Amino acid sequence: MxxxxxxxxxxxxxxxxxxxxxxxxxxxxxxxxxxxxxxxxxxxxxxxxxxxxxxxxxxxxxxxxxxxxxxxxxxxxxxxxxxxxxxxxxxxxxxxxxxxxxxxxxxxxxxxxxxxxxxxxxxxxxAVYGLCELHRDEIPHTRLIGNPGCYTTCSIMGLAPLVKAGVVDNRSLIIDAKSGVTGAGRGLNLPNLFCECTETMKAYKVATHRHTSEIEQELSLLAGEEIILSFTPHLAPMKRGIFATCYANLKKAYTTGALLELYRTFYKDEKFVRIYPEGSLPEVKHVSGSNYVGIGLTVDPRLNRVIVISCIDNLMKGAAGQAVQNMNLLFHLPEDTGLTEAGMYL
Amino acid sequence: MxxxxxxxxxxxxxxxxxxxxxxxxxxxxxxxxxxxxxxxxxxxxxxxxxxxxxxxxxxxxxxxxxxxxxxxxxxxxxxxxxxxxxxxxxxxxxxxxxxxxxxxxxxxxxxxxxxxxxxxxxxxxxAVYGLCELHRDEIPHTRLIGNPGCYTTCSIMGLAPLVKAGVVDNRSLIIDAKSGVTGAGRGLNLPNLFCECTETMKAYKVATHRHTSEIEQELSLLAGEEIILSFTPHLAPMKRGIFATCYANLKKAYTTGALLELYRTFYKDEKFVRIYPEGSLPEVKHVSGSNYVGIGLTVDPRLNRVIVISCIDNLMKGAAGQAVQNMNLLFHLPEDTGLTEAGMYL
Amino acid sequence: MxxxxxxxxxxxxxxxxxxxxxxxxxxxxxxxxxxxxxxxxxxxxxxxxxxxxxxxxxxxxxxxxxxxxxxxxxxxxxxxxxxxxxxxxxxxxxxxxxxxxxxxxxxxxxxxxxxxxxxxxxxxxxAVYGLCELHRDEIPHTRLIGNPGCYTTCSIMGLAPLVKAGVVDNRSLIIDAKSGVTGAGRGLNLPNLFCECTETMKAYKVATHRHTSEIEQELSLLAGEEIILSFTPHLAPMKRGIFATCYANLKKAYTTGALLELYRTFYKDEKFVRIYPEGSLPEVKHVSGSNYVGIGLTVDPRLNRVIVISCIDNLMKGAAGQAVQNMNLLFHLPEDTGLTEAGMYL
Amino acid sequence: MxxxxxxxxxxxxxxxxxxxxxxxxxxxxxxxxxxxxxxxxxxxxxxxxxxxxxxxxxxxxxxxxxxxxxxxxxxxxxxxxxxxxxxxxxxxxxxxxxxxxxxxxxxxxxxxxxxxxxxxxxxxxxAVYGLCELHRDEIPHTRLIGNPGCYTTCSIMGLAPLVKAGVVDNRSLIIDAKSGVTGAGRGLNLPNLFCECTETMKAYKVATHRHTSEIEQELSLLAGEEIILSFTPHLAPMKRGIFATCYANLKKAYTTGALLELYRTFYKDEKFVRIYPEGSLPEVKHVSGSNYVGIGLTVDPRLNRVIVISCIDNLMKGAAGQAVQNMNLLFHLPEDTGLTEAGMYL
Structure with a gap:
């Protein structure tokens, strides 16, 4: 043990x-x-x-x-x-x-x-950056993992296939992300009181949130060039979940189907990644309580822009779940050991 | 399998x-x-x-x-x-x-x-009434289980030790129960819309809810005499959970400690029952997502009345969890097989 | 002005x-x-x-x-x-x-x-106890009002007609009350964090909450004898509202209709009291954001017990609304000046 | 009357x-x-x-x-x-x-x-399009008002000053909008059940929502050229509110302060528009229950992009409130008659 x-x-x-x-x-x-x-x-x-x-x-x-x-x-x-x-x-x-x-x-x-x-x-x-799907090979060779942030895991995984394939204008990336309140931690801060954050919504640290730099680091690595992008975090009245709506201008015309195929290839054999079929999109409750990442997308042909929806549970794939996934890799266990729960739709 | x-x-x-x-x-x-x-x-x-x-x-x-x-x-x-x-x-x-x-x-x-x-x-x-803690011995001898209701499981387990021991006035029993909205099912009924049932609370079927008869059946069996009681169901703006506040007049003076000892004895060796120590009481989030029952109590010496708090997850111990527990008994498996999850505090 | x-x-x-x-x-x-x-x-x-x-x-x-x-x-x-x-x-x-x-x-x-x-x-x-419906005549003669608590206003108003009429066993009174989280105030306390109190329910200060004494004072006054009773406060995951479920044993048999008539008479001419017709009961969202009190009841003929449901907005009739009502009385204004809003069903 | x-x-x-x-x-x-x-x-x-x-x-x-x-x-x-x-x-x-x-x-x-x-x-x-702040002069001359949609009111008002002033690249506009569930109406649809839409978040009708065309109509009018844009609606677990996060690339460098000045000028004398000071942004609970529009913004100098946050109550300024505002204009009453409530922070 x-x-x-x-x-x-x-x-x-x-x-x-x-x-x-x-x-x-x-x-x-x-x-x-x-x-x-x-x-x-x-x-x-x-x-x-x-x-x-x-x-x-x-x-x-x-x-x-x-x-x-x-x-x-x-x-x-x-x-x-x-x-x-x-x-x-x-x-x-x-x-x-x-x-x-x-x-x-x-x-x-x-x-x-x-x-x-x-x-x-x-x-x-x-240290190795512990986004397992991107750095799986390096992880077993270190003793120190920098486990990724919740916003970053969700955002990077949502955009990685596009950036890696070079099909989008890297200057056009916008991530509009919504988080559940567990993301704010257990500290005694006024804005986290029930009566302050239920039945409302807000944005915070617009254009200055630290996770921006983490997302940029990883997407730049994939792109082979420096990427800077817009990242806007929001707080939504729910306990768990990161919901990232990502926008990118396409370099040339692609169908939704073609881009989904790109994602399926990029994430083939990934146990925790679910690419949604055309016409269907992930929701927080599809991944809540689980280590899964849900990704769906739609191309807007009017604007030649792709909108990618990426969803995780911030405490799971966005924190503890990914940490356990990293531990499994460090100890040469099957990567999903202890992580196969379906999550709670209800 | x-x-x-x-x-x-x-x-x-x-x-x-x-x-x-x-x-x-x-x-x-x-x-x-x-x-x-x-x-x-x-x-x-x-x-x-x-x-x-x-x-x-x-x-x-x-x-x-x-x-x-x-x-x-x-x-x-x-x-x-x-x-x-x-x-x-x-x-x-x-x-x-x-x-x-x-x-x-x-x-x-x-x-x-x-x-x-x-x-x-x-x-x-x-058929056997599948409240495992009370009918464990009969269950393996049937092929048909009447799996108990959510309100009833929570209420019966909260009052059983008192009624069995004969320490309360059986005519004084009152159960004030609060349920999460999953209890209302997935049917398309106006009162179950988000905007109708968030940020509010209501009672329904006061003095006429069917679960009353189920609770009375089981408590009467334990008491060895017919019990009729008040049961008031409420809907609270949460997904999961039954929270039952039970009132009973004591026949003579007991301390909180003495009654807790009664509960600990009654439920000794029960894997899914948690008796809370004096001064501490169960909450829905302590059992949510799990098959556990949380029970705590306080004696009000001014009135010589005991107030028992009993908590379950209505979908788990109040439905599917108990159903699986029954299956385990029917198939001679360890009773908690597949049911050992801690539940979700968050 | x-x-x-x-x-x-x-x-x-x-x-x-x-x-x-x-x-x-x-x-x-x-x-x-x-x-x-x-x-x-x-x-x-x-x-x-x-x-x-x-x-x-x-x-x-x-x-x-x-x-x-x-x-x-x-x-x-x-x-x-x-x-x-x-x-x-x-x-x-x-x-x-x-x-x-x-x-x-x-x-x-x-x-x-x-x-x-x-x-x-x-x-x-x-000082005069500022529950306007009970002490309207004394209020204009003082300069100091003790504005009632939220639980107490809701509970007293729910039970007053029964106690005044002497139709219930005063030793049998039980108030099971549920409050929204604004009742806990704006202080930085861990249990009031969104993630601690959403999707759950709890009881607290069972048999020891201070409002008990306030309720007992006023009901004793109405009864002409000392009343002691059970009062159990709960916290529900909503911002506003007090929902009190009150139980009392009837001295002799009464129909729901007869008791409702008693209430209508007791509260006749009261602008802020709504007695619900037989078969219908108040909910928090009926009074939320308003100064109204909703009261409904059902007799359980099996037990000869009456269950009264009383509902207010804790910040309104349970605090600020009643305070303004008291001010109107102190300054000889129409009692509902500035208080006629319907409240927010949504 | x-x-x-x-x-x-x-x-x-x-x-x-x-x-x-x-x-x-x-x-x-x-x-x-x-x-x-x-x-x-x-x-x-x-x-x-x-x-x-x-x-x-x-x-x-x-x-x-x-x-x-x-x-x-x-x-x-x-x-x-x-x-x-x-x-x-x-x-x-x-x-x-x-x-x-x-x-x-x-x-x-x-x-x-x-x-x-x-x-x-x-x-x-x-018919006249009843977005009062933009069409105030035409409204009294018609007998038929097309009262604007909720998403559209919030989005148009958030972007109008930028588009009118010609300071942004009109091809770069993205509106990421989040709505409360009242926006879905009172119809009996499965996704609107409490248990389906609490504790989650989703996007829907991505790139195809009808309000897109309404926003485009009005912004094109202001711009004097055809604008097409991205509009992504989301559902958040709250009753009321539209929260629009709007992105636009600036044609040249502007400070946050300079753009805020532009907004203050554009909306000067508007009773229902609140421009937030630099460093502070609107939240849904600032406008909930009121007819106000809250607008704040931040320039991201790294990308020369402006992020505008616009907030309304969808049932008020997004529907009934604006309808009453239109009625006031039609009948030559002060525009804010009956609409001066502060809204409910709690």
Whole structure:
């Protein structure tokens, strides 16, 4: 059995990781680290785990983690991750970091978008960006995964086939993304109160959201040229889900069918990618609670523009699910081990 | 492998049964019968099943079901169930009926509360009421299970220990129950539109809801005397969940602790029952998506009255989950096979 | 024009008072006092007021309030209210206090249920409990109103006719109440986060909620004997609304129709009370956004028990609406001035 | 008093019109016509009107309408409107049509996008497109208003200043719009059930929604050249609201401040338009329940693209509110009569 520890295990991404590892047939959770709840049973913090998980949350103790675990999931706020990860890495652990700290190829991009110096640029170089469908081959060769963001996973997977094939004007890319409220985390912020965010909708960090840089990094890699694009995040009154509506101008005329064929080829053999047939599009509830990505598209022949819809569950393929997928790759398990649930339509 | 068929597989209880059987290690779904969607792939009706379930819905064909299946789940409206079940029963199938048609010991009670004659009272006698925690021993000896209602499971389990122990005034029982909207099914009824039932709450069928008779039947059995009680169903703006607040006058003074001890004893060794410690109470999100029942209570010493809170997921322990639990018992499998998921706090 | 000030104007009850006073034809808001937002425009805190209200929030200045206002609404947490109200009272202002500090006839009841000493028991004696339908005659003779709580208004109005008429066993009263989340206020508490309270339901402060004592005070007054009762508050995933399901054993047999007649008589000429015809019951969305109270009932002849459903908007008739109704009475205006809106079904 | 009739008064747009006219100081509702509820009191269909509106719904009777009313609001499905409106027009009534039937300058555009012949192209020529802020001067000279759609009002108002000023590439316009579920009406359609549309999000009619043609008509008029654009409608789990995120490439570099100044100038003296200061953006709850339009914007200097956020309440400024605004103009009343409510933040 793989022995796992989760740091920041009582946040929303952390507890989703716990939930997934509890049902993973090859994993035993050894430690759940939580600053706020150290000494408290996890089943008291999340009573859905009563009778299922008897672990008591502990304070951070690197040596103890090193002795007890083979893999560590760090579900800490960015900034905090990069302080603790070097020490964990030195202990020879495998690390899957759910923050933004180890996702960048170029430390300057990180420092520009995150507004802080990176404390360990050397370690950053050893990290692999854990978008499994794009970096599957590199992942087994590292011990440090920068697990992608939720918006980014959804957006990149929605646009990758078009960009890779070179069929769109790379200057025309626009991603209009809508997120469920779990994406905002469990922090006590006024805008996340029920009465503040139900029955409404808003945009935030327009043209400045950090995930923009992550999307640009990966699409630029696929394109072989620098891509800059518009990314607009919105908050919608639902718990889970990322829904990305992506716009791109086509270089020449394509039918919806032809582009769908491009997607089917690009994602052939991918277990978690569902390309929708022409005339049908993914919705959040098709993927909610699962690790699947739903992708559909329509060409608007009037404008020679393609509109791609991409959908994930932000806590699953957008965080904990992909983290487990990365762990499976790191430990040479079948990639979908513990991740085959259908998700909850209801 | 147990070969299973689901009748009415595209309703909410039906599709939840499908979802659970898909992940059950000992079951293979052979048929999904649906009047409305015959000929259509189930993954087109519920796209969360894309790539997971390739079955095409079929029209009802008793002979075909008999040949292909060992067990049939009938998730049909009451009335419809009792028309088809006798034919299935004659084919030597095991049947788990999710409607109200085979839940009664006394056909007169059925006919009074359902306002229609029962077409097969003889078969009714062979049926066992499938509340597993109360009728575990009888279940393996039948081929026809009357799977309990959602409100009833939650209410009976909340009050059973008190009634069995004889510590409450049986004339004082009041159950104030709140249900999520999946309980109303997938029918096209105006009150179930999003804009009609979000941001509001209502009571319905006050003092006349059919589940009253089911609760009374089971509690009377436990009490050894006829119990009649108040049951008030409400609709709350959430998808899943039954939340029952139960009131009972105590015959003499008991502490909260003493009554909790009574519950712990009554439900000892029950895998799906969680008795909450004093000072803490179950919430819908503690059981949502799981087969668990959460029960907590408080004694009001001013009035010598106990207030019991009981919580289930109506589609799980209140329908499909309990149906699978019954199947496990019918086939001598460990009772929690395929039912160990923690549920979704988020 | 009546010159009004609101203390605690940026909380949910405070801002609802602002909203109502802005459309009141006889009132001009002169001051909105807010500790947290002093110096900030109210329209920045609540942008629905952009272009409608140009007031800047101010810090508390008793002398300034005294000079600028005729009436003050104090929408402060209990405890805080009783510290500031004596000084306001000395300035000859009329005061409508939305906290629990001036609602009690007996200071000992306050001190027992609120767990703190009352700093001004003499002033408490001068206050009138502002449930207008019950204390209409006393209200114009005071300068200090203890504006009733939301649960209490809904519960008292639902049970008053029965208790006054003496037709029920006063020892049998049970109120099972469900509240929208605005009732929890705007404070940064984990359970009020969207992801914590959507798609779920819970009970809290079972048998110990402070509003119990307020309900008991008023029903005892009506009964002419001491009443103690069960009150169970629940939180439901909606913004507005109190929905109270009230149970009482009847002393002798009554029909639903006879009891409805009792209610119609008790509430005859009441502008804000709607008694539902037999067979029909109020829902939250019938009163949401309005100052109306909806009341319906059903007798269960099997048990000789009556179930009364009472519904209000907690921010309106349960707080700000009733406060304005009290102000109208204090200033000898028609009681429904500024309060005639139909409410939002949608 | 203006005597008003509402046809289709029990649909969502119809009942919102009723709600607004009930509080309008210069209007008396004389008739509410409803096929489905003829003979039933409107307060039984919408119990929030109990004690407020005593009108009984009637079947359609053109002569009766003609005698009883000065103005008629037709809130019928498109197609149905154009069958009844010519007869009403002949009776010398003023008509405000909330359907799409009388919104087009060019009958061919209607026939192409609505897939049906227009039965009265001559009458269509007499109609004025009732987007008050753009056609204020023409409105008083007609008796037939084509009241704009919800998506269109929000989108046009969000883009009009840019297009009019000629500062954007007209070929680059993209509108990504999100709607509340009331926009789908009160029809019994599976996707509108609570359990189907809560906790999810979807796009629909991508590149083919009829409102596209309406937006294009009006923006082309402002631009003085034909504009075609991308319009993507989405459904979000909320009752009210249109949230449009609009993208446009700038012809040359502009600051956010400069473009905001352009908007402030374009909309100066407009009572219902709120231009947000730099750094702040509208949200649905800022306008919900009101007739206001909230507009904010951000320039992305990296791409020289502007992102405009425009927000309305679809039932108000997107339907009934604007209809009343049109009526005010038709009858030479102050344009905001009966429309000054702040809206519900909560």
């Amino acid at each position: 793989i022995r796992a520890g989760i740091l920041g295990g009582t946040g929303y991404a952390g507890i989703e990781t716990v939930r997934l590892l509890l049902r993973h047939p090859e994993v035993k959770i050894e430690r759940i680290v939580s600053q706020s709840y150290a000494g408290k049973k996890i089943a008291e913090v999340y009573p859905n785990l009563m009778g299922i998980c008897d672990i008591t949350c502990s304070a951070l103790d690197i040596d103890d983690i090193a002795k007890s675990c083979d893999v560590v999931f760090t579900a800490l706020p960015h900034g905090a991750s990069k302080e603790v990860i070097p020490a964990l890495y030195d202990k020879n652990l495998k690390i899957i970091d759910l923050s933004g700290d180890f996702r960048y190829r170029d430390v300057k991009v990180y420092e520009k978008w995150y507004g802080q110096e990176h404390s360990d640029p050397e370690l950053l170089k050893k | 147990i070969r299973a068929g689901i009748l009415g597989g595209t309703g909410y209880a039906g599709i939840e049964t499908v979802r659970l059987l898909l992940r059950h290690p000992e079951v293979k779904i052979e048929r999904i019968v649906s009047q409305s969607y015959a000929g259509k792939k189930i993954a087109e009706v519920y796209p969360n099943l894309m790539g997971i379930c390739d079955i095409t819905c079929s029209a009802l064909d008793i002979d075909d079901i008999a040949k292909s299946c060992d067990v049939v789940f009938t998730a049909l409206p009451h009335g419809a169930s009792k028309e088809v079940i006798p034919a299935l029963y004659d084919k030597n199938l095991k049947i788990i009926d999710l409607s109200g048609d085979f839940r009664y010991r006394d056909v007169k009670v059925y006919e009074k509360w359902y306002g229609q004659e029962h077409s097969d009272p003889e078969l009714l006698k062979k | 009546i010159r009004a000030g609101i203390l605690g104007g940026t909380g949910y009850a405070g801002i609802e008072t602002v909203r109502l006073l802005l459309r009141h034809p006889e009132v001009k808001i002169e001051r909105i006092v807010s500790q947290s937002y002093a110096g900030k425009k109210i329209a920045e805190v609540y942008p629905n007021l952009m272009g409608i209200c140009d007031i800047t929030c101010s810090a508390l200045d008793i002398d300034d309030i005294a000079k600028s206002c005729d009436v003050v609404f104090t929408a402060l947490p209990h405890g805080a209210s009783k510290e500031v109200i004596p000084a306001l009272y000395d300035k000859n202002l009329k005061i409508i206090d939305l906290s629990g500090d001036f609602r009690y006839r007996d200071v000992k009841v306050y001190e027992k249920w609120y767990g703190q000493e009352h700093s001004d028991p003499e002033l408490l004696k001068k | 203006i005597r008003a009739g509402i046809l289709g008064g029990t649909g969502y747009a119809g009942i919102e019109t009723v709600r607004l006219l009930l509080r309008h100081p210069e209007v008396k509702i004389e008739r509410i016509v409803s096929q489905s509820y003829a003979g039933k009191k409107i307060a039984e269909v919408y119990p929030n009107l109990m004690g407020i509106c005593d009108i009984t719904c009637s079947a359609l009777d053109i002569d009766d309408i003609a005698k009883s009313c000065d103005v008629v609001f037709t809130a019928l499905p498109h197609g149905a409107s154009k069958e009844v409106i010519p007869a009403l027009y002949d009776k010398n009534l003023k008509i405000i049509d909330l359907s799409g039937d009388f919104r087009y300058r060019d009958v061919k555009v209607y026939e192409k996008w609505y897939g049906q012949e227009h039965s009265d192209p001559e009458l269509l020529k007499k």
